[in-house]
Amino acid sequence: MSSSDPTAASLVARRTRRSLGVGFFASELAVLFRRRRTWAMLLALAAVPILIAVAVRISSSGSSGRGPAFIDSITQNGLFVGIAGLTIAIPLFLPLTVGVVAGDSIAGEANTATLRYLLVSPVGRIRLLVVKYLAAVVFCLAATLTLSIAGILIGIALFPVGPVTLLSGDTVSIGDSLVRSLLIALYATVSLLGLSAIGLFISTLTDAPVGAMAATVVLSIVAQVLDSLSQTEWLHPWLFSHYWLDFADLLRQPIEWSSFGQNALLQLGYVVVFGALAYGRFSSKDILS
Amino acid sequence: MIDCSGAGSSAPAHASGLAIETTALTKRFGRQTVVDGLALSVPRGSVFGFLGPNGSGKTTTIRMLLGLAQASGGEISVLGERMPQKLGSVLPRVGALIEGPGFSPFLSGSANLRRLDSADGFAPNGTRSARVSRALDRVGLGHAADKKVRAYSLGMKQRLGIANALLAPRDLIVLDEPTNGLDPQGTREVRSLIRSLADEGTTVFVSSHLLAEIEQMCTHAAVMRAGRLVAQGTLDELRSAGTTRVIVTTPDADAAAQVLRTLGLDPGHPDAPGAAVTATLPESIEPEDIVAALVNAGVRVRGFAVDHASLEDLFVALTGEGFDVVQ
Amino acid sequence: MPRTWHRWIPAAAAPVAIGAVVLGGVFATSASADPADKTPQQVLELAASSTVDTFSGTIEQSSNLGLPDVSGLGGSTGSSSDSSDGSDLTSALELLTASHTLRVYVDGPTQSRVQILDDMAERDAIRNGDDLWLYDSNDSTAVHSTLPADASTAPDASAESLTPAELATRFLDAVDPSTEVTIGDPVTVAGRSAYDLVLTPDSSTTLVSSVEIAVDADTGLPLSVDVFAQGSSDAAFHVAFTSLSLDTPSADLFDFTPPAGTDVTEKALPNRDDAPADGSVAPDAGTHPEPTVTGTGWDTIVELPASTDPSSLTDSPMLSQLTTSVDGGHVLQTTLLTVLITDDGRVLAGAVPVESLQAAAGK
Ligand SMILES: Nc1ncnc2c1ncn2[C@@H]1O[C@H](COP(=O)(O)OP(=O)(O)OP(=O)(O)O)[C@@H](O)[C@H]1O
Ligand SMILES: [Mg+2]
Numbered sequence: 005m006s007s008s009d010p011t012a013a014s015l016v017a018r019r020t021r022r023s024l025g026v027g028f029f030a031s032e033l034a035v036l037f038r039r040r041r042t043w044a045m046l047l048a049l050a051a052v053p054i055l056i057a058v059a060v061r062i063s064s065s066g067s068s069g070r071g072p073a074f075i076d077s078i079t080q081n082g083l084f085v086g087i088a089g090l091t092i093a094i095p096l097f098l099p100l101t102v103g104v105v106a107g108d109s110i111a112g113e114a115n116t117a118t119l120r121y122l123l124v125s126p127v128g129r130i131r132l133l134v135v136k137y138l139a140a141v142v143f144c145l146a147a148t149l150t151l152s153i154a155g156i157l158i159g160i161a162l163f164p165v166g167p168v169t170l171l172s173g174d175t176v177s178i179g180d181s182l183v184r185s186l187l188i189a190l191y192a193t194v195s196l197l198g199l200s201a202i203g204l205f206i207s208t209l210t211d212a213p214v215g216a217m218a219a220t221v222v223l224s225i226v227a228q229v230l231d232s233l234s235q236t237e238w239l240h241p242w243l244f245s246h247y248w249l250d251f252a253d254l255l256r257q258p259i260e261w262s263s264f265g266q267n268a269l270l271q272l273g274y275v276v277v278f279g280a281l282a283y284g285r286f287s288s289k290d291i292l293s
Numbered sequence: 294m295i296d297c298s299g300a301g302s303s304a305p306a307h308a309s310g311l312a313i314e315t316t317a318l319t320k321r322f323g324r325q326t327v328v329d330g331l332a333l334s335v336p337r338g339s340v341f342g343f344l345g346p347n348g349s350g351k352t353t354t355i356r357m358l359l360g361l362a363q364a365s366g367g368e369i370s371v372l373g374e375r376m377p378q379k380l381g382s383v384l385p386r387v388g389a390l391i392e393g394p395g396f397s398p399f400l401s402g403s404a405n406l407r408r409l410d411s412a413d414g415f416a417p418n419g420t421r422s423a424r425v426s427r428a429l430d431r432v433g434l435g436h437a438a439d440k441k442v443r444a445y446s447l448g449m450k451q452r453l454g455i456a457n458a459l460l461a462p463r464d465l466i467v468l469d470e471p472t473n474g475l476d477p478q479g480t481r482e483v484r485s486l487i488r489s490l491a492d493e494g495t496t497v498f499v500s501s502h503l504l505a506e507i508e509q510m511c512t513h514a515a516v517m518r519a520g521r522l523v524a525q526g527t528l529d530e531l532r533s534a535g536t537t538r539v540i541v542t543t544p545d546a547d548a549a550a551q552v553l554r555t556l557g558l559d560p561g562h563p564d565a566p567g568a569a570v571t572a573t574l575p576e577s578i579e580p581e582d583i584v585a586a587l588v589n590a591g592v593r594v595r596g597f598a599v600d601h602a603s604l605e606d607l608f609v610a611l612t613g614e615g616f617d618v619v620q
Numbered sequence: 621m622p623r624t625w626h627r628w629i630p631a632a633a634a635p636v637a638i639g640a641v642v643l644g645g646v647f648a649t650s651a652s653a654d655p656a657d658k659t660p661q662q663v664l665e666l667a668a669s670s671t672v673d674t675f676s677g678t679i680e681q682s683s684n685l686g687l688p689d690v691s692g693l694g695g696s697t698g699s700s701s702d703s704s705d706g707s708d709l710t711s712a713l714e715l716l717t718a719s720h721t722l723r724v725y726v727d728g729p730t731q732s733r734v735q736i737l738d739d740m741a742e743r744d745a746i747r748n749g750d751d752l753w754l755y756d757s758n759d760s761t762a763v764h765s766t767l768p769a770d771a772s773t774a775p776d777a778s779a780e781s782l783t784p785a786e787l788a789t790r791f792l793d794a795v796d797p798s799t800e801v802t803i804g805d806p807v808t809v810a811g812r813s814a815y816d817l818v819l820t821p822d823s824s825t826t827l828v829s830s831v832e833i834a835v836d837a838d839t840g841l842p843l844s845v846d847v848f849a850q851g852s853s854d855a856a857f858h859v860a861f862t863s864l865s866l867d868t869p870s871a872d873l874f875d876f877t878p879p880a881g882t883d884v885t886e887k888a889l890p891n892r893d894d895a896p897a898d899g900s901v902a903p904d905a906g907t908h909p910e911p912t913v914t915g916t917g918w919d920t921i922v923e924l925p926a927s928t929d930p931s932s933l934t935d936s937p938m939l940s941q942l943t944t945s946v947d948g949g950h951v952l953q954t955t956l957l958t959v960l961i962t963d964d965g966r967v968l969a970g971a972v973p974v975e976s977l978q979a980a981a982g983k
Contacts, residue, residue: 016462022381022414031411039399077760080881091740117395118409121457124359124391126384127412169879171742172735173755173762174872252740257873260723260737262678262863273638280630287627290362 025131032139036105042143045101046150052097053089053155057082061162082159083168083181087255089155090148090192094248098147099224102196105143106203107217109136110286114211114293129287137204137279144196148189156185174257184254191251194267198244198274199224205282211293244274311370312337312465312496313358318367320353320520327353329520331367335498335513340491342507342528343500344608345517351500352392354517355469358498359389372464385415388463390471394454398443402434402453405442410460428456433482447474455483466490467498472506484510504608516611523611532601537574539583542596546570549592556586574599655813655837660801663815663835667792670840674727677810677864679783682719683857685954724783725869733873734783748874755878762878763885784859788833788842791819798822798917809834809843810861826850826918827956827971839866849955856955914980921970921980948978 036042060078078084090098110133113119122132159165168181176184203220210216227245230236240246247267253260313335320328328350335341345351356362358369360377369376374383396405406425410416416424429438432452442450451474458466468487472480487497487510501507507514508528515525524531539558543549549570550560558572574580580599587594658666725733736743744755747767754763795801804816814834821828827849834844844860878884912923943950949962951974960968960977968977 017417017420018385018461019415019417025414027411027418028414031408035397035400035404035408038404077881116397117393118397118405119395120356120361120391121389121395121409122412123361124384124387124389125409125412126360126380126414128381128414132412169881171740171757173742173744173757173876173879173882175877175879249740253737256723256735256737256742258870260678276638277631277634280632280634284628284631288363288624290356292356292362 025127025135028127028131029135029138032135033142036139036143037146041104045104046146049093049097049101049147049151050154052093053085053151054158056088056092057085057155057158057162077169078159079163081168082161082163082165083156083178083185085159085163086152086155086185087188089151090188090251091249093151094192094195095228096225098144098151098192098196099199100221101147102140102144102199103203103220103224104217106137106140106200107207107215107220108213109140109204110207111210111213111216112207114291115213117293119293120291123291130283133204133208133279133282133286136207137200137275140200140204141193141197144200145189145193148192148196151192152185152189156182170257171252171255172257176257184259187254187259188251191254191264191267192248194264194271195245195248195251197271198278201275201278201282202244205278205285208282208286208289242270244270246270310337311335312339312372313341313498314370315354315358316368318354318357318369319365320350320357320362321365327520328357331517331520331522333515333522334525335496337496338491338494339513340487340497340499340511342511342514343498343517344502344504344507344514345500346502349517350520351517352469355389355391355467355498355500359384359387359391359467361391381414385413385461386464387467388458388460388465389467389469390451390454390458391467391469393470393473394450394457396442396445396450396453399441401439401441402445402449402456403429403438405453406457406460409457413461416461424460428459429453431459431486432456433479448476448479451475452479455486463495465496465498469500470502471499472501472503480506516608518611524607531607538571538600539574539580540596540598540600541570541583541587541592541594542598543570543587543592543594545592548590549587549594552586552590552592553583556583558583569596655806655815658803658815660803660817663803663817664792664795664801666815666840667788667817667833667835667842668840670836670842672836672839672841672866673729674868675841675864675866676725676869677723677861679722679724679859680719680862681722681859683717684852684854685717685856685956722783725873727869727871727874731871731874733869733876744876746874746876748876751876753876753878755876755882759883760879760881761883761885763887764878765887784834784842784845784861787845787859788835791831791833791845792842794917795819796917804832806837807834807844809836810864812843812864813837814843821918823918825972825976827958827973828918834860847956852955915970915972915976919970919972919976921968921972921977923969923980924967946974946978948981951977 057078078088110119113122123129127135165178167175167177168184169175199220202223203216206219206223207213207216224245227243228248231240231243231245247263247270250263250267253263311334313333315331315333318328318331318333319326331350331354333354343351343354353362357364358371358376360380363377371383372386376383396402397408400408403425406428407421410421410425411418426435426438429435432455434449434452434456437445437449442453445453451471455468455471458468471483471487475483484506487499490497491512499507499511511528513525513527514531516523516531539553541549541553546568550562553560553570553572556578557575558578560570560572574583580597584594584597587597721737723735723737730749731747733744733746738758741756741758743757744753746753746755750767752765752767755761798821800820800822802818802820804818807814807816814836817833817835819831819833821830829848829850829852831848832844832846832855833842835841836843841864843864844858846855846860847857848854849856912925913920914923915921943952943961945951946960949960952959952961953974957969957971958974958977960974960981962968962981966981968981970977970980
């Protein structure tokens with residue numbers, strides 16, 4: 005290196021103030037969405053409504069006799085396919101993919117030994133937690149939107165499309181129904197915030213990403229089982245999965261917002277508690293991987 | 294412990310003169326004390342070799358220096374600032390390779406470097422690509438920049454790890470076994486890279502168990518054994534701390550031994566007539582006086598050598614010869 | 621190891637903060653401004669003079685009647701029994717035993733809509749002028765009736781009878797000398813301060829220990845009703861507004877057209893004279909024979925004469941699960957209400973012990 009080289013001189017320049025980490029967040033998102041695994045999961049999620057639509061279309065026997073009545077109504081209106089897909093995916097597929105992303109967040113970095121290099125770069129431990137969590141949230145949104153949009157598109161392709169009948173028996177325009185589909189995707193995203201925080205916390209406990217992913221997914225199943233047992237009724241309002249299927253309140257006329265609010269509040273509680281636990285665990289953990 | 298550092302830890306050196314200073318640094322894993330009362334003094338501008346056999350606590354020390362692991366006791370200051378309290382302002386000036394490289398296998402080499410660079414809050418976005426490609430060029434990875442790290446060889450990953458330490462201008466570079474897995478050409482390049490970094494004024498802290506390597510590039514060194522520092526100082530000081538021997542090659546071995554004995558040396562009993570006579574050279578006697586005495590005594594001298602103990606001898610002497618890892 | 625414990629402070633503080641918010645919410649509700657003091661009589665008058673007939677709100681209803689939750693049971697029996705009595709009974713029991721969230725929209729005496737918010741489904745009862753619609757999203761069915769032109773008030777849908785106002789009115793109408801009326805501490809319901817009217821039966825035979833009615837301090841509208849059974853501190857039946865707005869609901873809500881693909885049944889309404897006075901029975905209950913009433917006040921016993929096919933009641937598998945066999949018939953015992961189905965098919969019900977029913981049946 006020669007000091008007379010003008011480009012070399014400019015390369016030496018440093019920021020005088022520390023940046024907020026927006027650049028790192030953007031790079032984190034780029035890394036997340038550059039992974040083949042992420043795309044595989046999004047494609048698998050998109051396959052859920054597509055499979056439902058194709059199966060219903062092929063059997064075309066009309067009523068399946070099981071599950072929420074409005075799954076049957078996808079034959080009458082393709083715009084319901086996205087909602088039907090979300091309903092099917094919420095108990096297992098969405099928690100599965102979110103568990104993978106959130107459980108991998110810290111443990112995956114520890115596993116590839118990139119964690120120590122991120123920390124000495126230095127990214128700052130709290131900032132790393134926040135960025136990892138936000139990236140998981142973006143993935144939740146991408147996942148639910150993928151489901152909705154894939155469902156709506158396959159619905160338009162295979163079934164008649166028209167004004168949508170709500171649970172209240174009222175009929176709304178296509179535009180209104182698309183807005184409601186978007187709201188439901190948002191609702192599902194919010195529903196997954198607590199689970200993402202739990203996954204982040206578990207991810208700080210181990211260097212084995214698979215373990216963290218599995219633990220997160222198992223917890224989501226345990227929560228849903230507890231939610232269905234009448235013996236644990238006192239616990240139900242505190243389970244992060246309690247309001248997961250209450251997005252149906254967005255299909256009423258007028259929209260019933262209370263479950264959205266309660267769900268958001270509950271998820272916020274989980275984010276605060278498990279965010280604090282993750283901070284407690286990670287802020288002075290020895291990074292020995 | 295042999296302490297050879299001139300300024301020394303006797304007077305608590307003002308931190309500004311030292312790139313790294315630790316006092317009574319201790320790390321315990323459960324019951325095992327892995328680093329025990331370490332007092333490192335790494336002068337600014339030095340190339341500091343950190344020597345020790347496997348499992349002696351080198352990497353653990355480096356982790357504590359960089360704030361990755363919490364010390365169980367003792368104090369650390371890096372570039373004049375307390376660690377880990379000032380971690381945020383110190384680490385941007387420190388480049389590091391810690392116990393081998395670590396990269397996301399599904400990203401290319403340059404994407405990995407860009408990611409790590411963006412994690413540094415003080416690194417300007419504008420010059421990122423230029424800095425990344427310059428760092429890659431410096432370690433000879435310019436052509437493999439866009440290859441996925443998954444497809445890198447061991448040595449290529451090691452080079453990429455070094456490139457990461459060079460992403461920004463640094464005041465201190467910590468390299469934990471940098472030549473691990475490198476081919477001879479790569480080893481030489483790393484050595485010359487370290488020298489050029491030192492020429493730029495960067496302090497380089499290299500850990501290794503390869504003595505030859507340390508001997509070739511370091512100005513200072515410290516030796517660890519089972520978590521304790523057993524020697525520290527400039528290379529010359531360390532060498533002189535070891536023994537210097539005179540080796541006289543002569544057919545008149547007995548006569549030569551006799552002469553040496555009269556001078557106060559202890560050549561022992563020559564193994565066989567005609568074998569070399571060796572003796573430890575005390576500081577009080579100059580080698581040329583020995584030669585003069587030999588000649589005066591009519592000893593036929595075929596060869597005369599003063600052998601400074603190699604660092605390897607010192608290393609073995611200090612850390613024990615056993616192959617088994619201590620602890 | 622000298623680990624810093626400070627890093628756990630947020631983790632320890634988070635549940636505390638959340639607890640404070642949750643409890644704080646409770647405290648905040650109890651801390652709202654108390655209404656001016658009133659005598660029980662004044663509050664009764666306030667409730668009676670209430671003119672609120674335009675409002676919308678959400679209602680929470682739950683009961684603890686000591687009955688098993690039949691929402692699951694109903695499904696299995698409903699499919700096996702084609703008796704309309706059986707399914708009516710199922711839905712009536714379901715309304716009583718399960719918890720519900722309802723939304724009501726009322727605009728004057730002739731426009732109203734009640735929605736029972738089920739999981740992934742909804743039942744609606746809409747009245748718009750002369751049109752009465754019942755809609756069930758679960759099976760996409762609708763029932764349409766047209767009210768006689770001269771009818772001033774419609775027979776309520778079974779759901780609407782569950783609103784606090786309707787229920788309270790029935791209790792308040794029944795206030796007689798056998799009832800002691802007192803005022804408890806002011807309460808807050810749906811964010812509104814209210815008087816807590818406590819009705820205590822002056823009778824030793826009734827199962828009801830007390831009824832608490834929250835009367836809105838502003839408008840006199842009953843906001844909640846809690847019925848307590850003898851020997852229990854938890855309400856056996858609870859219905860309350862969780863939110864209430866006195867604004868006029870959107871007119872669109874009352875304008876109901878059954879969606880395409882709905883099974884619509886036209887149903888003629890019984891004459892107003894035949895309709896049960898308390899309106900607690902579903903509109904299609906008009907085919908039932910007229911009940912006879914014995915006793916007064918809290919000890920009132922309602923008796924339905926034997927229906928044409930008594931076995932439809934006694935043979936119902938669900939009933940046999942819920943009832944116990946006693947001298948002279950089968951008894952369905954809840955904490956508040958006792959129902960006796962005599963062997964000859966008569967049905968006697970009242971908020972009294974089974975002995976009183978047996979005595980009445982024997983008369
Ligand atoms: N995570 C850990 N838990 C417990 N003990 C550990 C851990 N990591 C390292 N050690 C112990 O600490 C001691 C020092 O390890 P360290 O990695 O610092 O040695 P080193 O000098 O870097 O060795 P090498 O030359 O092989 O790299 C070893 O005895 C090792 O067993
Ligand atoms: Mg090591």
